[in-house]
Amino acid sequence: MNVGIVGGTGYGAIELMRFLTNHQAVEKMYLYSQSKQGTNISDVYPHLDTIIDVAMEELTVEHVARHVDVLFFATPPAVSHKWVPALLETEVKIIDLSGDFRLADPAVYEAWYNKTTASKAYLNQAVYGLADVYRDKIKDAQLIANPGCYPTATLLGLLPVIDQAFIDRNSIIVDGKTGVSGAGRSLSQGVHYAEMNENTRAYAVGSHKHTPEIERFLSEKTEKSIFINFTPHIVPMTRGILVTMYVNLTEAISEEAIRELYQSFYRDRAFVRVKPGHSLPETKQVYGSNYCDLHITVDERTQRLIIVSVIDNLVKGASGQAIQNMNLLYGLDETEGLNLSPLYP
């Protein structure tokens, strides 16, 4: 299988390369970049010296159609949607790590992204690549909208209970904490080392663009409009997301009963680990890996369910899940190229 990656110099792209160099089914890798054509990837990322020796080239539909089986977009918002319509005319399969095809309605995209995306007809063709939940649909897709980092951690935490009668769907509060790589490779004062180190802040309160993505899939499962509060925070570490979710319970139910419900929901999923009550998850326990660790608490005093979910934002929250989706698309073992232990310590 030959793969192509658009956006060769971002963190999403280099994580894809890390997994693809160890992937048994991958023969050749093409890197596309508008800004760095002709440059070898190891000149941009010296850690890849002697590991990947590929020069970046111009993206054209023709080149992709001729050489590539599956194409990853690891691009900023509002790039992939310009290429996808023409690419869908070819045989190539597309896995889009950007947000362009994650929402159902172009108007909602525009409202949250302040940019435009593809028309509704194209959005409809995309399958949402939350691999541990929607794997059956994913298998037959040509275009996969790979989930955002926060939505992955959040939806894996909420989907098992969202349609249960014992929760209040209007009470959902999602408090996220991300490592700094989530802000990408572009420079800005907010992630300048001297000012980000020893610092924690909330950002985009009430306005983060992952909000409608989370709401869409919660709503779809329940066939009700669900609105959530989502407040992201940035904490001084490179990798990792921890999401804490708060849901009101409408009736008495034991923690154990809910934990069993989660265990059942993810029974044969290789990458979701439902933790026992005494073992609160830590972002470091999934570092560099494709795992999502989940933990639930029932606070009987307040009748609330508290769900904690951790992932590596660049792996399960981006490139790892994209590889998992590629594996599903090609009928490979879901874990191919991904069965690495977390890096600890």
Added chain:
Amino acid sequence: MNVGIVGGTGYGAIELMRFLTNHQAVEKMYLYSQSKQGTNISDVYPHLDTIIDVAMEELTVEHVARHVDVLFFATPPAVSHKWVPALLETEVKIIDLSGDFRLADPAVYEAWYNKTTASKAYLNQAVYGLADVYRDKIKDAQLIANPGCYPTATLLGLLPVIDQAFIDRNSIIVDGKTGVSGAGRSLSQGVHYAEMNENTRAYAVGSHKHTPEIERFLSEKTEKSIFINFTPHIVPMTRGILVTMYVNLTEAISEEAIRELYQSFYRDRAFVRVKPGHSLPETKQVYGSNYCDLHITVDERTQRLIIVSVIDNLVKGASGQAIQNMNLLYGLDETEGLNLSPLYP
């Protein structure tokens, strides 16, 4: 004025010393430690070489009565309550940084701390030292229960609205993020550098002992029993607390109106800064200082109020507020010894 510090080798104690060495009204400092009697403080903390040259000595009521005007307890739980009854017989004023005198009911203390504290009669003699709110009561106290770090950040964030008709008092969710110094100087695997670095985790979900302290003062102001969800997290930095609070609104009210309410509540308070809407607070913006920065957002989609509060956990959340309380006790300028700019970057 002569001061004494019990618990000379903890972080609370050395922060007290940092402020007291610059305090115009302080003449002499005594350090009491059971484990390190006879040791000079600069042998335990070499950063104090040539700055503080004091040997630790045994704590006795007699010594304190003879030499000390104000005594700080910077001790673990369940220490100060053993000394306070006898000390109250003397003239000495006591500022207790531990939790022993913060709750109204010994049974509640025991339920959350798994230890015992003083009897109700003694608890009743303590004034809660949330200096920017209760300063009038503090002025006349002999015994001050200095607030916990999370309760300080949380109560300063919630007290301005807790008794307003436009909020739902049963909907309060408090999500805290602390730096690692909050765990103190005692060694444990969880705060071993190699495992705490690049790591974020929740802890004590539903069971943190600051919960009843927050609930007590919310309840007192409203004369209703208020229960909250409080979920603390530890993030990889040494100092700083950020608390995010979620409250349901029961009627439409503008963000601007609520911000004005906060500005009015803290009008002449030197250490509380209510930030404008575009300026989300960051823990680094209060680093090493006694400030609490507050920010509010009204999320109109969900009709929720989101309050963000940041402090330095060791300063406003412990020793800085203790000095502020000492200043209030002695009729000094509240900012004496504390008017340091945050350390940035």
Added chain:
Amino acid sequence: MNVGIVGGTGYGAIELMRFLTNHQAVEKMYLYSQSKQGTNISDVYPHLDTIIDVAMEELTVEHVARHVDVLFFATPPAVSHKWVPALLETEVKIIDLSGDFRLADPAVYEAWYNKTTASKAYLNQAVYGLADVYRDKIKDAQLIANPGCYPTATLLGLLPVIDQAFIDRNSIIVDGKTGVSGAGRSLSQGVHYAEMNENTRAYAVGSHKHTPEIERFLSEKTEKSIFINFTPHIVPMTRGILVTMYVNLTEAISEEAIRELYQSFYRDRAFVRVKPGHSLPETKQVYGSNYCDLHITVDERTQRLIIVSVIDNLVKGASGQAIQNMNLLYGLDETEGLNLSPLYP
């Protein structure tokens, strides 16, 4: 092939497990621990949940002889030397990650380690496992003394030039900087997060036990007694070692000529990368991987050669090199189980 690991709860052991779970030739893994017998490894390290399901057991020569082909000691000083004599009577191959068999003379060991090790006869049976230099000798060994972290980075940096006439062998200064995981998993105040974060210090100046190990192999190659200055420093990061080496030049020689000498020395070595002049190595560029990146500068003003070497202290500096040695022992591809890209960012 079945492998055994002694010292199952240290960082060396879990890094071995990370690589061994992906190693094609490994069938079964046994973990030996005196302190944690009966405990499953994933109870000690929750990141291994669902990945490694092995209970630790008691180490006996009999058990090893019956079940294990190659046994790794990932133990503190002065443990392995007690077991090795009996184990050498069996067929098992031994790779010792501790320092017990790295020095030629028990008296030198005792002088630097303040402990005793095996007799000279046993020390003589050990082959020093600096895999990229001594691979021919390693292939036939039964007992491998796996190099220390600093010696690996330093010797790979110095061996290409140590016997050249153009350097002054008496002028060698080695300044090392290590991440905190080098201090291991045992708790101590010096690596307590709140005090190690935002902190850099030198330690063991003139007395670090890796000094005689470096000197031994420099001396062996030149057949002269070489003494060096080695000053280690600890910097606030979890992984990585950077060593800066200073050597006086005795005659004019170009940087390019020396660089070619290094390139030639490591020509077919998969894990040593000699960097071009413009590309100074960074510890992050080898993070989690088995690479050693080397860089040389000739300072013409002072006639000195400056060599910079970076490794991941837990991989090339410990467990990765141990796996590489196992591969050499069994005639496998040297990179088996180790061909992972560095984790970046």
Added chain:
Amino acid sequence: MNVGIVGGTGYGAIELMRFLTNHQAVEKMYLYSQSKQGTNISDVYPHLDTIIDVAMEELTVEHVARHVDVLFFATPPAVSHKWVPALLETEVKIIDLSGDFRLADPAVYEAWYNKTTASKAYLNQAVYGLADVYRDKIKDAQLIANPGCYPTATLLGLLPVIDQAFIDRNSIIVDGKTGVSGAGRSLSQGVHYAEMNENTRAYAVGSHKHTPEIERFLSEKTEKSIFINFTPHIVPMTRGILVTMYVNLTEAISEEAIRELYQSFYRDRAFVRVKPGHSLPETKQVYGSNYCDLHITVDERTQRLIIVSVIDNLVKGASGQAIQNMNLLYGLDETEGLNLSPLYP
């Protein structure tokens, strides 16, 4: 006294402000910035809200002459030298934190800075502000060249022995480790959080512009040309410099004798602490303060002297020393505004 600061948005400037707001002799502060005229400093640095309420204005000689007693340049290279000639015609005293006036020869400046500076005549008028060594000369200066961060730590470490017969002046090797704030506030990929965190690297090997500054003052004291090797490294922390210096001994001399020599050299200096042998300095032990901690070791095996020096790069290595120089200029207590304990932890 009224002070002016040129370069109001850099880290040097905000550290000056931190100290000046607590300085008894300072009445008014003017901030000059070309890029941010009209902007209030607290809009650039929100941590200064309610603390400093000053708008930046245009720098002109006339404004300075009319309003300012002492003017600090906290500017990039090759700025101050354009203003100084005209300013020297006025009464204003100038403390230049940039490198423009630190070297004796414009040609040397140009060779290392790749920029031009003032003519020799003006360079000659500057007094080098290494406050703990040259305080007598500083008292009478109109123009002070405030030392660089590395030169401060290094010269304080070497000057006590540089003219001693027992050292070899041609053997000096200086290995520096700096926190990231040394790179300033300008954005670059190398200090982007996600890539600087968990990373250590050497930079500017053999070419750092602080090299000739160190060599100048070593040479001046000995009246011999001294050349050193200086290799800077960047480590993942915000503040702090640790410099390790290696010097060959030409005769046997005890560690104790050398330590006494240091203690004598710095006998009445408030900000230099010569540490006992067992107490290796740590950057955190001077965090946020104006101290320089020094430690010496004699390695008898190699006959080398190893000196370790730590400072806070932004305080003793820049703004703190600048305030100390201002105090000397005005006959104030050297410690005025600076007698803060280090921030620990």
